[in-house]
Amino acid sequence: MRWTNSRTSPGQVPVPALAVVLLLLVGGCLSSNRVPADRSSRVSTPVSSQSTTASSLPTAWQPTHSAHAWRYIVLHHTASESDSVESIHAAHLKRTTDGRPWLGIGYHFVIGNGKGMADGAIAPTFRWRQQIHGAHAGHADYNNNGIGIALVGNFEKKPPTPAQLASVGRLIRILQTTYHVPTAGIVGHGDVKKTACPGRLFPLSQLKRQAYRARGGVI
Numbered sequence: 727m728r729w730t731n732s733r734t735s736p737g738q739v740p741v742p743a744l745a746v747v748l749l750l751l752v753g754g755c756l757s758s759n760r761v762p763a764d765r766s767s768r769v770s771t772p773v774s775s776q777s778t779t780a781s782s783l784p785t786a787w788q789p790t791h792s793a794h795a796w797r798y799i800v801l802h803h804t805a806s807e808s809d810s811v812e813s814i815h816a817a818h819l820k821r822t823t824d825g826r827p828w829l830g831i832g833y834h835f836v837i838g839n840g841k842g843m844a845d846g847a848i849a850p851t852f853r854w855r856q857q858i859h860g861a862h863a864g865h866a867d868y869n870n871n872g873i874g875i876a877l878v879g880n881f882e883k884k885p886p887t888p889a890q891l892a893s894v895g896r897l898i899r900i901l902q903t904t905y906h907v908p909t910a911g912i913v914g915h916g917d918v919k920k921t922a923c924p925g926r927l928f929p930l931s932q933l934k935r936q937a938y939r940a941r942g943g944v945i
């Protein structure tokens with residue numbers, strides 16, 4: 727949002743910046759038929775200084791907008807052999823729901839598996855940088871207040887790579903520390919919607935236990 731309209735010439739009527747709400751409908755997992763809206767009631771605001779951002783976050787993950795009060799971390803698999811932020815973003819940009827285009831990749835972070843992205847690489851998306859709602863959960867509260875993390879792979883067929891597991895553990899730990907997401911807020915997609923995502927071979931309970939211990943037993 728721009729705030730530069732206050733400098734108007736004499737006689738000119740100041741025009742307030744307009745927040746454009748895009749009523750876009752997108753799905754949760756790619757196979758979803760019943761789709762939630764890709765929209766949010768809140769508007770993110772740009773940060774004026776890096777001092778307002780979380781210092782514990784690696785520089786590459788620093789948002790460009792002020793932090794949202796995240797309450798959940800929602801874990802997904804991409805259900806694909808290979809992928810990247812770019813390939814998922816490109817695919818989602820081509821999608822429409824009821825004739826309306828999607829904003830783009832629905833997740834906040836993607837973790838690569840060595841096919842399309844480096845194995846274990848953690849990449850934030852535009853939704854994370856702008857601290858806006860996701861389009862991944864198929865559930866309004868979890869889309870609005872959940873950080874969507876997708877690991878590339880189909881974990882119904884084979885488990886995540888060791889590098890992916892190390893990275894998702896690290897990402898969860900950093901996000902929990904920085905945004906005070908409760909351990910009870912760490913969920914798999916299948917916990918909030920009827921879906922196989924993130925796959926039967928994804929060690930969700932192990933990650934939850936790990937997070938629980940890392941937080942000193944704090945739920």
Ligand SMILES: [Zn+2]
Binds near residue numbers: 801924
């Ligand atoms: Zn999912």
